[in-house]
Amino acid sequence: xxxxxxxxxxxxxxxxxxxxxxVVARAMRxxxxxxxxxxxxxxPEQIVQAAVQEDVDVLAMSILSGAHNHLFxxxxxxxxxxxASDVLVVGGGVxxxxxxxxxxxxxxxxxxxxxxxxxATIEFIKANVKRR
Amino acid sequence: xxxTDKLRASVEAWRAGVDKxxxxxxxxxxxxxxxxxxxxxxxxTPLDLEGEGYAEAIGLPGEFPYTRGxxxxxxxxxxxxxxxxxxxxxxxxxxxxxxxxxxxGQTGLSIAFDLPTQIGYDSDHPLSAGEVGxxxxxxxxxxxxxxxxxxxxxxxxxxxxxxxxxxxVLLAMYVAVxxxxxxxxxxxxxxxxxxxxxxxxxxxxxIFPPAPSMRLITDVFAYCARSVPNWNTISISGYHIREAGxxxxxxxxxxxxxxxxxxxxxxxxxxxxxxxxxxxSFFFNAHNDLFEEAAKFRAARRMWAHxxxxxxxxxxxxxxxxxxxxxxxxxxxxxxxxxxxxxxVTLQALAAALGGTQSLHTNSRDEALALPTEASxxxxxxxxQIIAYESGVAETPDPLAGSYxxxxxxxxxxxxxLAYLARIDELGGAVRAIEEGYVQREIQDAAYAxxxxxxxxxxxxxxxxxxxxxxxxxxxxxxVDPSVGERQAAALRALRLRxxxxxxxxxxxxxxxxxxxxxxxMPPILEAVRAYATLGEICDAMRAVFGEYRPGSTF
Numbered sequence: 001x002x003x004x005x006x007x008x009x010x011x012x013x014x015x016x017x018x019x020x021x022x023v024v025a026r027a028m029r030x031x032x033x034x035x036x037x038x039x040x041x042x043x044p045e046q047i048v049q050a051a052v053q054e055d056v057d058v059l060a061m062s063i064l065s066g067a068h069n070h071l072f073x074x075x076x077x078x079x080x081x082x083x084a085s086d087v088l089v090v091g092g093g094v095x096x097x098x099x100x101x102x103x104x105x106x107x108x109x110x111x112x113x114x115x116x117x118x119x120a121t122i123e124f125i126k127a128n129v130k131r132r
Numbered sequence: 133x134x135x136t137d138k139l140r141a142s143v144e145a146w147r148a149g150v151d152k153x154x155x156x157x158x159x160x161x162x163x164x165x166x167x168x169x170x171x172x173x174x175x176x177t178p179l180d181l182e183g184e185g186y187a188e189a190i191g192l193p194g195e196f197p198y199t200r201g202x203x204x205x206x207x208x209x210x211x212x213x214x215x216x217x218x219x220x221x222x223x224x225x226x227x228x229x230x231x232x233x234x235x236x237g238q239t240g241l242s243i244a245f246d247l248p249t250q251i252g253y254d255s256d257h258p259l260s261a262g263e264v265g266x267x268x269x270x271x272x273x274x275x276x277x278x279x280x281x282x283x284x285x286x287x288x289x290x291x292x293x294x295x296x297x298x299x300x301v302l303l304a305m306y307v308a309v310x311x312x313x314x315x316x317x318x319x320x321x322x323x324x325x326x327x328x329x330x331x332x333x334x335x336x337x338x339i340f341p342p343a344p345s346m347r348l349i350t351d352v353f354a355y356c357a358r359s360v361p362n363w364n365t366i367s368i369s370g371y372h373i374r375e376a377g378x379x380x381x382x383x384x385x386x387x388x389x390x391x392x393x394x395x396x397x398x399x400x401x402x403x404x405x406x407x408x409x410x411x412x413s414f415f416f417n418a419h420n421d422l423f424e425e426a427a428k429f430r431a432a433r434r435m436w437a438h439x440x441x442x443x444x445x446x447x448x449x450x451x452x453x454x455x456x457x458x459x460x461x462x463x464x465x466x467x468x469x470x471x472x473x474x475x476x477v478t479l480q481a482l483a484a485a486l487g488g489t490q491s492l493h494t495n496s497r498d499e500a501l502a503l504p505t506e507a508s509x510x511x512x513x514x515x516x517q518i519i520a521y522e523s524g525v526a527e528t529p530d531p532l533a534g535s536y537x538x539x540x541x542x543x544x545x546x547x548x549x550l551a552y553l554a555r556i557d558e559l560g561g562a563v564r565a566i567e568e569g570y571v572q573r574e575i576q577d578a579a580y581a582x583x584x585x586x587x588x589x590x591x592x593x594x595x596x597x598x599x600x601x602x603x604x605x606x607x608x609x610x611x612v613d614p615s616v617g618e619r620q621a622a623a624l625r626a627l628r629l630r631x632x633x634x635x636x637x638x639x640x641x642x643x644x645x646x647x648x649x650x651x652x653x654m655p656p657i658l659e660a661v662r663a664y665a666t667l668g669e670i671c672d673a674m675r676a677v678f679g680e681y682r683p684g685s686t687f
Contacts, residue, residue: 014247016336022687039685070262114467114500
């Protein structure tokens with residue numbers, strides 16, 4: 001039997017808006033996933049360390065402050081350094097569509113904008129998770 | 133048969149008649165709820181307000197318990213202050229936006245600071261990378277504040293500053309800029325948010341643990357009572373609590389619980405309640421449910437008046453008055469069909485005006501996508517102006533008073549919020565309730581329930597889960613110049629070379645000494661600011677003594 005999908009929900013940077021992150025985390029848990037939430041103000045280093053330590057299949061980052069172009073690619077670099085590039089990484093928050101191709105080119109599998117139903121994020125994860 | 137009995141009989145007959153006709157003409161839904169999921173009855177009549185004395189419960193505008201507003205003539209005397217929260221990039225860019233807003237007829241300023249500033253890091257701190265100038269203006273030292281208010285005489289404008297953990301430092305900078313302009317601190321008008329408890333609950337820009345944070349706040353109360361008497365020393369905020377997903381009643385309850393904690397702390401610090409309470413102000417959210425929101429503001433006013441008079445024994449009527457700023461609910465804006473947001477904002481702003489707000493920020497249509505453009509901000513400001521000058525709602529105080537429905541809603545919000553206050557008292561007050569995560573859990577549960585109703589379609593969000601259209605990529609969004617971080621860092625390097633290093637070091641030692649003792653922190657902070665110590669340096673001096681807050685992370 002497959003083990004449960006393990007997800008790290010993370011808040012990179014200084015942004016304090018975590019309503020979305022918490023709602024998504026809870027919806028994932030209700031969908032049968034094992035979810036760990038980092039809390040606020042995590043550096044890319046802390047996030048990657050937690051992802052590796054917790055041996056997660058999925059990393060879901062939420063950011064609403066506009067610092068995504070700086071922080072998301074840094075997380076991807078560090079994941080690669082740790083040999084954890086097979087972790088499925090998704091992002092959410094207030095992220096302009098113009099920035100999405102850049103983030104995808106850095107390895108972010110999908111970016112979910114405002115109004116995305118939690119079910120859409122969960123479906124995407126189930127369909128695309130690589131590890132397990 | 134008395135009038136009430138007659139009415140009761142006729143209402144019963146009406147209900148029986150409606151019940152019979154329901155089989156043939158059913159209602160749209162099995163049950164109706166407010167925006168906060170409270171039940172809405174089919175009919176409201178004077179019977180719903182039975183036993184409620186008009187004078188005690190509602191009263192007159194400008195009179196205890198202020199249900200109908202804090203001024204006798206309300207907007208007939210003066211309209212609410214139209215105050216758009218703004219700031220991004222460098223001080224120069226934000227200064228231009230402020231001058232633009234004032235030229236468009238805005239009547240007060242509202243300063244948005246970037247996250248490093250709000251958390252007490254200089255722009256060249258490693259944790260500031262990528263965040264400088266993004267959600268507000270970057271302020272590293274008095275130099276930036278001088279530029280931010282260049283050409284804006286501080287005795288002619290009222291300024292609200294959304295700054296919390298380092299509020300004392302930014303207030304000191306504002307006072308220092310005024311001094312340079314030749315304006316006495318006693319002539320300054322404005323508000324500093326200075327509300328750390330809701331940062332722990334919902335907004336996240338905390339630095340220090342609760343005890344030293346509360347001390348900094350009461351130090352600001354004491355300093356302003358002496359030196360900046362027309363300044364609102366705190367803006368006790370429900371806005372972010374609501375944005376985090378609370379209900380209307382929770383918003384009122386948790387905000388007033390925070391207010392009680394601040395008054396308690398100040399009284400314990402030896403201040404006389406009537407010396408500082410008149411300068412306490414509040415900040416609420418205006419959400420979608422027009423009547424419930426208007427009722428919420430009325431309930432909050434009535435509750436605070438009783439709390440101040442009866443719980444704290446305040447005797448100055450100004451201490452009883454809940455004066456508040458309102459912002460429309462950012463979390464209700466959709467990224468889909470963003471022009472529809474203009475209509476949402478209009479209804480929310482209408483609720484604020486009907487609820488008797490003292491000042492108002494209306495969100496811009498594009499804020500689910502990015503910071504607003506100048507054109508979007510103008511529509512948002514015009515929305516307020518149309519409500520104020522064209523709709524007629526400003527022509528008499530509290531026009532909804534006496535509506536059976538609105539008075540019932542007011543009573544219900546009050547009743548639910550009082551139950552929460554009793555629970556928080558049992559837990560040992562707001563600080564304890566927050567440290568235990570009680571308040572956060574209540575909000576998270578409400579937020580999750582709200583989202584589930586949207587996803588099931590039970591709660592309709594036009595353009596999002598109903599009436600969708602295929603849409604292209606939004607265009608014309610505001611972009612913050614990514615070089616702002618480098619420019620701020622370069623300016624900091626230059627400042628550190630140019631300033632009097634010995635004076636800075638001495639001033640920072642003064643901050644350290646004050647933090648270790650129990651003297652008011654404001655005078656040494658003011659000296660450090662005048663010496664051009666940076667925000668990060670001043671906050672680091674306090675971090676070394678106070679430590680840093682480490683929250684739990686439940687969901």
